[in-house]
Amino acid sequence: MATTALRPAARSGTGIYEWLTTTDHKKIGILYMISSFVFLAIGGLLALGVRAELAQPGLQFLDESTYNQLFTMHATIMIFWVIIPFLGAIGNYVVPLQLGAPDMAFPRINALSFWLIPFAGIIVLSGFVLGGAADAGWTAYPPVSSIKYSPGPGMNLWIMGLILIGTSSILGAVNFLVTIFRMRAPGMTLFRMPILTWTVLVTAVLVLMATPVLTSALIMLFIDRNFGGSFFDPATGGSAILWQNIFWFYSHPAVYIMVLPAMGVISEILPVFSRKPLFGYKAFVFATAGIGALGFSVWAHHMFTTGGVFLPFFSIMTFFIAIPTGVKMFNWVATMWRGQLIFSTPMLFAIGFLSMFLIGGINGVFSAPVPVDYAIHATYWIVAHIHYVLFGGSFLGIMAGLYFYFPKMTGKMLDERLGKIHFVLMYVGLNLTFMPMHLLGLSGMPRRIADYSPTAGWNDLNLIATIGGFTIGASLLPLLWNIYISLRNGKAAGDDPWEANTLEWATSSPPPAWNFDRLPAITSERPLFDARHGRSGKDHA
Amino acid sequence: MSALTPAAHETSHAAGRGKKGLGNPVLGMLLFIVSEIMFFAGLFAAYFNLRTSTGTWPPAGNGAFELHGEILFPAVMTSLLVLSSVTCQFAVWRIRAGDRKGMNRALLATVILGVIFLCGQAYDYTQLGFGIADGVFGSTFYVLTGFHGAHVLGGVLMLSVCLYRGGLGQFSAEHHDMVEATSIYWHFVDVVWILLFTLIYIV
Numbered sequence: 001m002a003t004t005a006l007r008p009a010a011r012s013g014t015g016i017y018e019w020l021t022t023t024d025h026k027k028i029g030i031l032y033m034i035s036s037f038v039f040l041a042i043g044g045l046l047a048l049g050v051r052a053e054l055a056q057p058g059l060q061f062l063d064e065s066t067y068n069q070l071f072t073m074h075a076t077i078m079i080f081w082v083i084i085p086f087l088g089a090i091g092n093y094v095v096p097l098q099l100g101a102p103d104m105a106f107p108r109i110n111a112l113s114f115w116l117i118p119f120a121g122i123i124v125l126s127g128f129v130l131g132g133a134a135d136a137g138w139t140a141y142p143p144v145s146s147i148k149y150s151p152g153p154g155m156n157l158w159i160m161g162l163i164l165i166g167t168s169s170i171l172g173a174v175n176f177l178v179t180i181f182r183m184r185a186p187g188m189t190l191f192r193m194p195i196l197t198w199t200v201l202v203t204a205v206l207v208l209m210a211t212p213v214l215t216s217a218l219i220m221l222f223i224d225r226n227f228g229g230s231f232f233d234p235a236t237g238g239s240a241i242l243w244q245n246i247f248w249f250y251s252h253p254a255v256y257i258m259v260l261p262a263m264g265v266i267s268e269i270l271p272v273f274s275r276k277p278l279f280g281y282k283a284f285v286f287a288t289a290g291i292g293a294l295g296f297s298v299w300a301h302h303m304f305t306t307g308g309v310f311l312p313f314f315s316i317m318t319f320f321i322a323i324p325t326g327v328k329m330f331n332w333v334a335t336m337w338r339g340q341l342i343f344s345t346p347m348l349f350a351i352g353f354l355s356m357f358l359i360g361g362i363n364g365v366f367s368a369p370v371p372v373d374y375a376i377h378a379t380y381w382i383v384a385h386i387h388y389v390l391f392g393g394s395f396l397g398i399m400a401g402l403y404f405y406f407p408k409m410t411g412k413m414l415d416e417r418l419g420k421i422h423f424v425l426m427y428v429g430l431n432l433t434f435m436p437m438h439l440l441g442l443s444g445m446p447r448r449i450a451d452y453s454p455t456a457g458w459n460d461l462n463l464i465a466t467i468g469g470f471t472i473g474a475s476l477l478p479l480l481w482n483i484y485i486s487l488r489n490g491k492a493a494g495d496d497p498w499e500a501n502t503l504e505w506a507t508s509s510p511p512p513a514w515n516f517d518r519l520p521a522i523t524s525e526r527p528l529f530d531a532r533h534g535r536s537g538k539d540h541a
Numbered sequence: 542m543s544a545l546t547p548a549a550h551e552t553s554h555a556a557g558r559g560k561k562g563l564g565n566p567v568l569g570m571l572l573f574i575v576s577e578i579m580f581f582a583g584l585f586a587a588y589f590n591l592r593t594s595t596g597t598w599p600p601a602g603n604g605a606f607e608l609h610g611e612i613l614f615p616a617v618m619t620s621l622l623v624l625s626s627v628t629c630q631f632a633v634w635r636i637r638a639g640d641r642k643g644m645n646r647a648l649l650a651t652v653i654l655g656v657i658f659l660c661g662q663a664y665d666y667t668q669l670g671f672g673i674a675d676g677v678f679g680s681t682f683y684v685l686t687g688f689h690g691a692h693v694l695g696g697v698l699m700l701s702v703c704l705y706r707g708g709l710g711q712f713s714a715e716h717h718d719m720v721e722a723t724s725i726y727w728h729f730v731d732v733v734w735i736l737l738f739t740l741i742y743i744v
Contacts (some may be wrong), residue, residue, distance in 0.1 A: 105565045174572045177564050212576045216583025224682055230673025231587055231684075237600065237677040242590050246583055 023107035024513055028114050029093030029347045030409060031119045033402075035118050036086040037500060042125065043077035044473055046070045051433075051469035054462050057454040064271030067450035068135035069128070069154070075138035076158065079258065080165050081121050083390060086398045087261040088113075088172060091200045094405060095176065097504035097511065098194045100185025100519050105178035109171050116168035124161030131252045134158035137448060139247060140221065142232035142240045147225040156225065166218075173207035176200055185503070187522030191285070193524065194502045195278060198285050199264030202292040206253045206260075209296070214250035217243060241308045248299035255296040258390060259357075260288060261399025263328060267352045269404050270332055272500045273347035274339025280331045281525055287331075289325035294321040304373045311370045318368035325361055330355070345419030346498075349400035352427050358390025363438065378448075381441025398427070399479075406483075407497045411509040412490030418482040425475030432468025436461035501526035547685055570722035576607075577692070581733055584685055589739070591677040599678050605670030606678050612742045618661040619738050622693075626655035628733040629700070629724045639714035641707060648701050648704040651727070655697040662690050692730045699723045 019027060049070045053062045062070065096104055104110045110452055127133030133154040138147035180201050184193070193201075221243065223229035230236035232243045243260045271278045278284065297317045302310035327477055332354055341347070367373055376382065399422075406414050441463050445452060496505040505528055507516050520531040529535070563571070592598050599606035628650040635643035666683075673683040703723050706712065712720055 104583075106569060170573075170576045174569050174576070177572050182563075182565050182568060208572060208576050211580050212580035213583040216580050216587070219688070220584070220587060220680075220684065223673065223680060228672075229680035229684070230674075231591070231680055237591065237595055239590060239594060242587055245590075246586065249583075387647045478718050 014251035021111075023103075023111050024410070025092050025104045025107065025110060026095050026511060027511075027513075028110050029089050029091075031114050031212060032085050032089035032092055032117070035114070036082050036089060038118075039077050039081035039085075040358065040476075042072055044476070046074035046077065048469055048473055050074060053450055054452075055466035056463065057452050057459060059451055061451065065132070065135065066449045068137075068448070069133045071448060072134050072137050072158075073125070073128075075163075076124060076134070077121070078390070079254070081117065081124075081257045081393055083394050083398070084169065085117055087168075087203075087258070087394070088430065089404065090265060090398070090401045091176065091203075091261055092172075093409060095197050095200050096179060096183065096503055097408075097507065097515060098197050098502050098523065099183055100188055100516060101179060101183035102515050105174050105183055106175050108198045110175055113168045113175065115172075116164050120161040120168065120312035123157050123486065127152070127157045129153070130157070136313075136456070137420040139251070140243075142224070143220070143245050143249075145221060145225075146233065150225075150415065156222065159222045159225075163215055164216050169207045169211050170208075171257050172279050173204035173211075176204040177208070181205075185519055185522060187527075188503075191282065192522060192525045192527075194264075195267035195281070195284055195288075196261070196264035196502075197286055199260040200269070201515060203257050203260045206257050206292055206295060209348070209532060210250045210253040210257070213246060214254075217246040217250070220246075222299040241303070241306055242308065244303050245300070245309075248302045249296075252299040252302065253292075253295040255386075255389065256291055258394045259397075260396045262353065262401075263288070265397050265401035265404070266332065266353050268500075268502065269346050269350040269400055270335045272404075272498050273342045273344060273350070274336045275342070275359065276335055277337040277501075277526060277529075278516065279334035279337075280327075283327055284331050287327040290324035291321060292521035294324070299403075301368060301373070304370055305377045315368055315370050315373075316375075319365060322361065322365045329358060329361070344403075344498075345414065345416055346400050347402060347422045348420065349396050352423065353393060353396040353400060356388055356427075356430065360388030360393050363388060367405055376441055378446055380437040380445045380447055383447050384434050384437035384441060387430075387437070391430055396426075399423075404498070405504075406486070407493030408504060408509050408511070411492075411493050412486050413493050413497060414486045414490065415482050418478045418485075422475055422482065423477045425471055425478070429468050429471030429473075429475055432471060433465045434468070436464045436468075440465075496528065501529045503527055543697075552575055561702040564721070566722045567725070570725050574726065577729065580689075584681075584688065585736075588681045588685060591681060595677060600676060603671060603675065603678075605675075608742055614661070614665060615738060615742055618658055618665075619734065621654050621661075622658050622731055622734055625651045625658070626728050628654065629727045632703075633717075633720055633724045633733070636712050636717045636720055637714060641710060641712065644712065644717075644720065645704060645707045648707055650698055652697055652700050652704060655693055655727075659690060659697065660694055662686065662693075682741065686741070689737055692733070696723070696727045696730050700725065705732065728730040 019031065022028060022031075049062065049068065053067055053070075076278060092104070092110065096102070125133065130153050132152040134140070134145075134157070135152075136150050136155060140155070140158070143149055180193070180197060220229065220231040224231050224233060224238070230238040230241050232238050236238060259323060265282060266277055294317060298321055300314040301318045303309050304311060304314070363381070365383060367376060367381070390431070403414055403419055406412070440458055443457060445456070445458050452462075494507045496510055497509075498505070502525075503516075503519065503522070504511075506520055520527050524530055524535075599608070626646045632647035632651065633645045635641075635647055671679045671682075673679050700723055703712075703720050706719070
């Protein structure tokens with residue numbers, strides 16, 4: 001590393017002021033991650049409150065009103081302040097590096113996107129101390145969310161917080177798209193971009209086209225609640241179903257916003273730890289774009305039982321969207337097939353993602369036929385499905401990305417033994433929690449209830465789910481301890497500890513503020529592999 | 542890293558310099574407008590949904606809803622806004638030709654026309670015989686025109702910043718991405734208003 005000596009010594013690079021005012025995409029990525037961990041703790045405690053109450057029939061710890069606030073805020077925080085920003089953290093840190101770019105296209109807008117998140121979070125959570133947080137469920141269906149049935153300030157604060165975090169997402173999406181279209185290094189053609197960057201691109205398009213629609217719905221709800229509007233109030237000519245249509249037009253694509261970048265992370269990890277190229281690179285790109293496009297045509301499968309939507313169309317589109325997802329699953333398994341598998345912690349979480357997301361896909365497409373949907377609508381089956389997708393899928397993908405990119409972000413390796421303890425606890429815990437919910441749903445237990453009959457036969461399954469929930473909570477302790485001790489005295493990572501394929505591993509760990517002193521020639525989607533094996537061909541400079 | 546050096550080249554090229562096509566701010570504005578289109582699409586979707594399910598439109602029972610007869614004032618305002626799009630584009634053409642003075646004059650005219658439109662809208666609001674709480678007609682009218690007005694205000698602020706920077710001589714024939722981006726936004730706001738005007742006062 002002859003170039004190291006040429007770098008100016010790090011000055012004032014670590015002070016608090018530097019972090020508060022930074023426009024460096026890597027520091028902003030780490031800020032995103034820290035914020036996501038804080039909100040993960042909050043959202044996790046809310047979930048444990050819900051599980052503690054449901055462990056046995058009767059009301060032990062909470063009254064119904066508090067229970068409603070807990071499950072509403074759990075979903076809101078986990079979706080908007082944990083999963084999406086966690087993926088934003090990985091995207092922010094990694095995408096410019098993967099493109100060979102020095103930063104995002106609009107660094108100051110990038111900082112604004114981040115800082116909106118904690119402030120919006122404080123607004124939403126402040127409901128708890130200002131007379132009750134939002135309690136209409138994260139879907140906020142009118143009339144439950146109307147001023148009549150949610151009179152407190154919590155619902156208004158919820159609307160304001162969501163509009164702000166939506167704005168943060170939209171600005172981030174514009175930033176990612178301009179970065180990807182305009183900031184690629186020479187030789188980095190679109191079809192040489194790493195899959196993670198491709199998934200971020202499609203996700204940004206989804207955010208750009210779906211999130212503003214949610215903003216419009218939230219504004220109309222706000223007008224209804226505070227200025228006597230009648231958008232969603234049938235008594236004055238409005239339509240409650242209108243809210244559901246507009247809300248789900250955003251919130252179904254939002255599921256793909258939450259899972260596509262996690263798929264991208266997995267697609268970076270599996271080839272590296274299988275010592276093979278990704279199987280079917282182009283098929284993967286087109287499957288991602290296909291999921292993005294089809295994602296806008298399935299929203300009403302959340303509304304079958306309203307009787308207000310065209311059932312056959314939305315049912316069959318829901319089946320269709322399983323096809324590109326199946327293509328991806330095939331590609332991942334084929335990537336591992338006959339590879340030299342290395343079971344490091346990132347790989348364990350990636351395989352965990354594959355197995356759990358497979359269940360989340362199957363129990364989702366199982367819900368697509370209209371008669372089945374009528375039977376399981378708003379039961380714990382749906383709760384099981386969404387958690388296998390968002391926890392078993394997105395969150396395990398995020399954890400895989402955390403273990404994979406931690407060495408690049410900090411220059412230190414995470415401890416493998418603690419990582420494996422974390423993985424086993426989390427994997428067992430999540431199955432203990434969410435597998436019984438399938439049975440609860442099939443036997444008719446509705447979601448969003450604080451109490452249930454002791455003779456309904458749901459006692460044991462609920463107790464198991466609660467034990468699983470606390471196991472998940474406990475599984476985060478080895479992770480936090482791991483991060484702490486690894487930052488203090490972890491093994492030095494070096495530039496490329498995993499012998500990976502993509503450009504982010506071509507620079508030092510952590511990278512300098514300007515990212516790259518030199519770039520290898522880019523003649524394929526695996527420039528580092530090419531450089532290691534002398535396959536770069538002609539230098540395009 | 543040293544293994545990579547033989548096939549490496551300077552990263553200065555990686556900054557996106559020397560590329561042809563849209564500048565980053567212009568592309569960013571175009572993408573942002575995609576999100577704005579979707580925002581208004583949500584509001585318009587609600588409008589169409591409520592309008593078709595109401596039966597007669599405007600809803601019977603309130604004479605103040607009959608806006609078709611009061612088209613003159615909004616039509617004048619509409620033509621002023623369309624004119625402001627022309628002056629805005631004129632500003633872009635002037636700075637492309639390197640004419641800073643011409644750009645500043647055209648921008649000033651655009652800002653003035655935008656402010657007149659906003660004042661006209663505020664005056665119009667005081668003259669209407671219904672409020673936002675008067676059923677779906679009132680709610681959709683004020684939310685659609687109100688959020689359009691908010692966008693006009695945003696556009697006027699952006700144009701004012703352009704004008705201020707133009708007065709400082711910060712734009713040239715080569716470097717005026719902000720003027721280009723602002724004019725695209727202003728045209729978009731104009732198009733939204735033409736749609737709104739047609740829906741509310743004519744159809």
